[in-house]
Amino acid sequence: DIVMTQSPDSLAVPLGERATINCKSSQSLLYDSNNKNYLAWYQQKPGQPPKLLIYWASTRESGVPDRFSGTGSGTDFTLTISSLQAEDVAIYYCQQYFRTLAITFGQGTRLEIE
Amino acid sequence: QLQLQESGPGLVKPSQTLSLNCTVSGASITSSSYYWGWIRQSPTQGLEWIGNFFFRGNTNYNPSLKSRVTISVDTSKNQFSLELTSVSAADTAVYYCVRRPHNIYCTGPSCYFDYWGQGTLVTVSS
Numbered sequence: 001d002i003v004m005t006q007s008p009d010s011l012a013v014p015l016g017e018r019a020t021i022n023c024k025s026s027q028s029l030l031y032d033s034n035n036k037n038y039l040a041w042y043q044q045k046p047g048q049p050p051k052l053l054i055y056w057a058s059t060r061e062s063g064v065p066d067r068f069s070g071t072g073s074g075t076d077f078t079l080t081i082s083s084l085q086a087e088d089v090a091i092y093y094c095q096q097y098f099r100t101l102a103i104t105f106g107q108g109t110r111l112e113i114e
Numbered sequence: 115q116l117q118l119q120e121s122g123p124g125l126v127k128p129s130q131t132l133s134l135n136c137t138v139s140g141a142s143i144t145s146s147s148y149y150w151g152w153i154r155q156s157p158t159q160g161l162e163w164i165g166n167f168f169f170r171g172n173t174n175y176n177p178s179l180k181s182r183v184t185i186s187v188d189t190s191k192n193q194f195s196l197e198l199t200s201v202s203a204a205d206t207a208v209y210y211c212v213r214r215p216h217n218i219y220c221t222g223p224s225c226y227f228d229y230w231g232q233g234t235l236v237t238v239s240s
Contacts, residue, residue, distance in 0.1 A: 036219060040226035049210050049230035050161070056219075061228065093161060097224035101174055105161040 002026050002096050006106035012114040019081040021109045023094035028074045029057075031099060038098040041070055041079045044108075045090045053092075054079065081111075089113060116140040118211045118231035126205075126238050132198040136211030136231060143192055144169045149214045151185065152196045153227065156207035164196065164209075166223075168216060174223040201238045208233040 003026040013019040029038045037057035042050035052061045054070035057077055067082040081088055094106040122134035136150070143150050151166025151174075165175035165185050175183050184197045198205060213229040214220065 034219060038224070049233050050227075051230070052226060052228050055226040055228075095161075095226065097220075097226055099222045099224060101177055101223045103163040103176075103224050105163075107160055 001102040002029075002098060002100070002104055004094055004096055004104050004106040006092075006094060006109045008109060009107070010110040010112070012112045013081075013084045014114045015086065016083050019084050019088070019111055021079045021092050021111070023072075023077045023079070023106050025075045025077075025096055025098075027098075029077075029096050029098045030074050037073050037077070038096055039070075039072070039077050040095045040097065041068075042093045042095065043088075043090045044093065050093060084111075084113070086113060116213070116229050118213065118229060120209060120211050120231045120234040122234060122236070124235055124237060126201055126236060127240050128202055128238055129200055132196070132201050132205060132236055132238070134196045134209055134211075134234065134236070135193055136195070137191065137193045138211075139192070141213075143187065143194060144189055146170055147216055149216055149225070150194055151212055151214065152209060153212050153230075154205075154207040154209045155233070158204075159207070162207075164198075166212075166214060167194065203238050206236065206238045208235050 005024045007022045039057040041054040044050040058070045091108045117139045119137045126132045149166045149168045152164040167173040182199045187194045210233045211231040212227040214225040214227050
């Protein structure tokens with residue numbers, strides 16, 4: 001299975017500042033035939049299911065604020081919140097779906113307000 | 115508006131079978147544009163994909179659970195179900211029903227998940 005490792009496990013950022021979460025996969029998620037990275041990001045607030053934020057590593061889901069952005073390729077990916085808002089407090093997960101039955105998620109990163 | 119609603123017993127005894135239903139409203143599970151399936155979440159295992167189906171195609175299961183899992187479909191109720199046999203405490207989790215796209219880039223067994231139900235907690239205990 002492809003192992004997804006997020007860093008840090010938790011972070012605290014002041015309101016209005018940039019938050020950066022990293023995700024590293026144990027093998028490349030870039031499919032050469034279509035040049036797409038099979039990587040998604042989710043946000044989970046307490047008592048709620050995960051919500052899709054980003055797919056194909058950098059495509060924002062409809063309705064997701066543009067302060068959320070995804071970058072990276074191959075094995076290293078980043079979710080950035082450009083200006084942290086109070087409603088962004090949550091746990092964030094990355095997920096790989098690289099043409100395999102063994103879909104896997106990262107362990108999660110808890111984001112709080114400093 | 116799309117809604118996925120899980121239902122089923124919240125408590126299952128060890129060695130018995132866990133059975134859950136997912137009722138879908140606002141979309142048809144026979145659509146050629148989506149797969150439908152199950153994911154679970156526990157404090158120990160994190161998020162774990164269980165399996166999914168495409169109405170006009172096949173059903174895929176997580177290899178680690180394949181021997182114990184069955185996903186079935188009831189189109190008359192626009193509903194699909196999960197059965198997990200021989201459960202143990204390790205199967206205690208919140209179970210979510212989910213939807214994933216089927217398109218030119220997500221043609222294989224895997225994709226991202228764009229809609230999730232609210233989830234239902236299933237505890238395995240005697």
